[in-house]
Structure formats: C-alpha cells, structure tokens
Amino acid sequence: MDLSQIKLIATDMDGTLLNSQNNVSEKFFKIFKELKQHHIHFVAASGRQYHSITDKLHSIADDITIIAENGAIAKQRGKELLVTPLSLSVVRDAITLIRPLEDAYIVICGKDRAYIETENIAFHDMFREYYHEFTKVPDLNNIEGDEFLKIAVYSFGGSEKNIYPHVRHLEETLQVKVSGEYWLDISSQDANKGHALRLIQEKLNVTREETLVFGDYNNDLEMMEQAYFSYAMENAHQNVLNAARYRTLSNDNNGVEHILEKLLEAKRMAISGQ
Numbered sequence: 001m002d003l004s005q006i007k008l009i010a011t012d013m014d015g016t017l018l019n020s021q022n023n024v025s026e027k028f029f030k031i032f033k034e035l036k037q038h039h040i041h042f043v044a045a046s047g048r049q050y051h052s053i054t055d056k057l058h059s060i061a062d063d064i065t066i067i068a069e070n071g072a073i074a075k076q077r078g079k080e081l082l083v084t085p086l087s088l089s090v091v092r093d094a095i096t097l098i099r100p101l102e103d104a105y106i107v108i109c110g111k112d113r114a115y116i117e118t119e120n121i122a123f124h125d126m127f128r129e130y131y132h133e134f135t136k137v138p139d140l141n142n143i144e145g146d147e148f149l150k151i152a153v154y155s156f157g158g159s160e161k162n163i164y165p166h167v168r169h170l171e172e173t174l175q176v177k178v179s180g181e182y183w184l185d186i187s188s189q190d191a192n193k194g195h196a197l198r199l200i201q202e203k204l205n206v207t208r209e210e211t212l213v214f215g216d217y218n219n220d221l222e223m224m225e226q227a228y229f230s231y232a233m234e235n236a237h238q239n240v241l242n243a244a245r246y247r248t249l250s251n252d253n254n255g256v257e258h259i260l261e262k263l264l265e266a267k268r269m270a271i272s273g274q
Helices: 013-017 026-037 050-056 088-098 121-127 164-172 193-204 218-224 238-243 255-272
Strands: 008-011 041-045 065-068 073-076 079-083 105-110 114-116 134-136 148-154 174-178 183-188 211-215 229-232
Touching: 008 013, 008 193, 008 255, 013 041, 013 211, 013 255, 026 041, 026 255, 041 193, 050 065, 065 193, 073 193, 079 193, 088 105, 088 148, 088 164, 105 121, 114 121, 121 148, 164 174, 164 183, 174 218, 193 211, 193 218, 211 218, 211 255, 218 238, 229 238
Parallel strands: 008 041, 008 211, 041 065, 114 134, 211 229
Antiparallel strands: 065 073, 073 079, 105 114, 105 148, 148 183, 174 183
C-alpha cells in the first residue's frame, strides 16, 4: 500500500495541524488546493468548539468536514452529520465532583455555546483561544435551553496529574480523555473522533486503507484505529506514538504538511504512470 490511494485525510488541530502559536501554516492552505484537485476529502477533528475550528480554517470551511468537541458533533457546510449529547444529570454530577478540586476550571460545552462560571482572568485569557461562542454564568447547574456535548476541565498544573485521578472512575460509563497537557474531556461513551470518522468514511464509501490520520494526544487514539496510514506527531503523547503506524515531524516543523507533500508526489507519479 502507498499514499497514492488516499481519498480521505483527518487531522487533529492543537499539537498537530496548529503550531505552538495556534496558527495554521500558509503552506497547508496551498497544499489543500491541490488535495481538492485530486478529490481528496479533508476532515478537521478536534476537541475545540466548532466555531473555533471554522475560525482557524475559515477560507476552506465550506469544503471540509468538521469533527468538534472530540467527536460529539460533526458538521459539513454547517449541516449536522452527528450529535452525541450528554444528559443533564451526568453534567450536574460531574460539576459536583469536579468543583471542589484545586486548579480545575470547568467548561460545559453546549451545541450552541460554551459556559463557564469562574472569575479567573488568566483562565479567561487562555479559554478564548478555544471557545469563541460562550457565556459566563453565575452557576453552571442553572444552564437551560441548550444541548450539552462535553464537559471540559482545564488545569494550569496539568490535566493528567491534577484532574484525571479524580475522574478516572467515570470511564465505566463515559469517555474520559486527557486531550492535552492541560485539558481533560468528559463525554458520552459513543462520542469520540473515531466514531465520527467512521460515519464519514461510510458516507463517502472510503476504507481504512484509503484514509490517512494525524494526531498527537489520547483523544486521537480511536481515530488512529480508523486508518491504515496513522501518523503520530514527533511531539505526540507516548500512547499515540505507540498506537500509530507511522511518525512525522513535530507540529512546529510542519509535520502534517511534510506527509501531505509526499502524498501529492505519490498522486502525481500514479497519474503519470511512473
């Protein structure tokens, strides 16, 4: 098998397509134009809010599929393909569990917007990078009129050390993912990037052997399983490095673009008959 057979590409955003300054390179957008010419469909899959992803990829947003909130929602041209919500009781139980923890900042991720209650200015400044549509409320338990997709928890000291040990028991009934160095996400058992990507593969009639995936953290593991061509970033979590079939350069060294250029070269050679 070689890269010339690829029909579908799915990539994580933070730590993968985005560099450490949270930017997408201009090189990627140039590469995307040629991918489109070869009828290769592109999927942006992230723990970020849908609105945040479309902001980063606004110039191509109508030409791609977006998996947001770690797979709890997927959209194409604004049309919902998948929504996997959490019950109100699960959300309230999680708030009760997490609120007493030190250095734990809760975000309730709704379908329409995100909700926070903390007054911490440093958190607010960081939070706006990932959530563009949000409301600060006096009490997260009193949110009404929205559908809840995910509970995100931020820890300045590190989510794997400070948050995960206190919520790992929830894994019996929910998805609990250390999704970044500082983030942990809680969502429905059926809500993950792999499940959403599988739905897109079925919709497009694309196989695992025709799919290429990039990732860097634990919330990418299920997505890795959906592709023969699974690439871990050089900066990836050890679990992802172990799970991926291949590796590429870091996000700050254009690791995604490096492989996509190889893919395009393979496509050109296949067309020319070499």
